[in-house]
Amino acid sequence: MKTLIYAILFLFSWVAAKSQSGCFPEGISFAHQYEIEWFQANYSWCTHIEGNVHIFGEDIYSLGGLSGVKSIGGSLYIGDPFWWTNLRSLNGLQGLTYVGGGITLQNNPFLRNIEGLGNVESLGTGQLLIEMNDSLTLLAGLEKITTIEGGVWVTGNHSLLNFLGLSNLTYINRNGFYCENNYLLADFTGLENLKKCIGILKIGINESLVNIDALTGLNEFGGGVFIHDNAALENLDGIANIPGTSISYLRIFNNPLLTKCHVQSVCDRLAYGVGGLNQIENNGPGCADYYEVVHKCESIGVDEPSLPEVFSIIENPDDDFIVIEAGNHSAAYTCDVYDLRGRRVLHRLFQEETNTISTASLRSGIYLLRIQGDGQYAVKKFCKK
Structure with a gap:
């Protein structure tokens, strides 16, 4: 009798342990529909898949066999560049709340909605990649996601x-x-709450895109802006609130109806942004080239960045040199001079409190001086006559 009791207790303990633990730390792939059904039949106790999950295969039409999965430690891949699925929806994933390595939806030509992801709250440190899903009209199902790290x-x-x-x-x-390459995308409606973006902002080859106004809330940025080959885009009002000095490079070209590029962020970048390329060409009248935009920017003015208290810059009236006072700044700091195209023409490394940069070798024109050191930087425009 005792043996039977111990056996029963062991069985319950085993089941309980399985229900509290994950499975497949090395990840799991599903290439056929029967494999998804097999998972439901044999691993119904598993609510956490520890590794990556890869779902691909032309005969996969339902994810119902994964309805018990609540979290994925790795990445979730549905489809891939070489194998498409027959999925019309992602129903079956409603229990999923966490995907630690991000979500990739790629090459699902019949996928019409992704509402099955509606309970996902976090992508961990991963990305969101939605690519080559020709029947997908909306992204409803991602409403609980507030940040995307990757x-x-x-x-x-x-x-x-x-x-x-x-x-x-x-x-x-x-x-x-x-x-990129979203042919029917008309605007960025849905991104009104996006406040911060670190990395490249790239908008290209969206043939029906008329405006990007929904991005006006974007006021923290760090990276390049790359806007190209958008046949219907008319203005850049949507990126006006990005700090111009946070733009590491600017490329705007081949947008034939784009007539308004002179928004605050672009003008500030052209006036005070340093490093990286400033490329503006082959757009509509008013934004046809770099010089046309610079001229238009004169009508709105630019926001000159203030200098940190630790630095002061004194221009010589004869334009032969610039004096930099670093106050009690003891660490080494760099001084770089850029032309308005973003090309660096001078570079110096200093450690003394007072230093001089000769500008005698520079051609006449407008330049930007950037001082950086000990976590602080300053940008100052000067004119070489």
């Missing part, structure tokens, strides 16, 4: 109309935001 790619979704579904997204870290 960047966002939305590319090659030929039926996508806007970004509804990402309405609570406020922060994109690392890698930035890529929006």
Whole structure:
């Protein structure tokens, strides 16, 4: 009798242990529908898959066999560049709340909605990549996601109309935001709450894109801005509130209807941004080239960045040199001079409190001086006559 009792207790303990533990630390792939059904039959106790989950295969039409999974420690891949799925929806994933390595939805030509992801609250340190899903019109199902640590790619979704579904997204870290080859995308509706983006902002080859006004809340940035080959885009009002000095490079070209590039962020970048390329060409009248935009910027003015108290800059009236006072700044600091195209023409390393930079070798024109050291930097425009 005791033996039977011990056996029963052991069985219950084993079941309880399994119900509290994860499975597949090395990850798992599903290439056929029967494999998903097999998982439900044999691993119904598993609510946490520790590794990556890869779902691909032309005969996969339902994810119902994964309905018990609540979290994935690695990445979730649905589809891939070489094998598509027959999925029309992601129903079956409603129990999923966490995916630690991010989500990739790639090459699912019949996928019409992703509402099955509606309970996912976090992508951990991972990315969101939505690519080559030709039937997908909306992103409804991502409303609980507020931050994405690994960047966002939305590319090659030929039926996508806007970004509804990402309405609570406020922060994109690392890698930035890529929006390319979405032929029917009309605007960025749904991204009104995006406040911060670190990395590249790339918007290209979206043939129906008229405006990016939904990005006006974006006021913290760090990276390059790359806007190209958008046949219907008319203005850049949506990026006006990005700090111009936070833009590491600027490329705006081949947007034939783009007539308004002279928004505050672009003008500030052209006036005070240093390092990186400033490329503006082949756009509509008013934004046809770099010099046209610089001229337009004169009508709105620019916001000159203030100098940290530790630095002061004194220009010589004869334009032969610039004196830099570093106060009690004891650490070494660098001084770089850039032309307005973003090309560095002088570089110096200093450690003394008072230093002089000769400008005698520079051609006449407007230049930017950037001083950086000990976590602080200063930018100052000067004219070489």
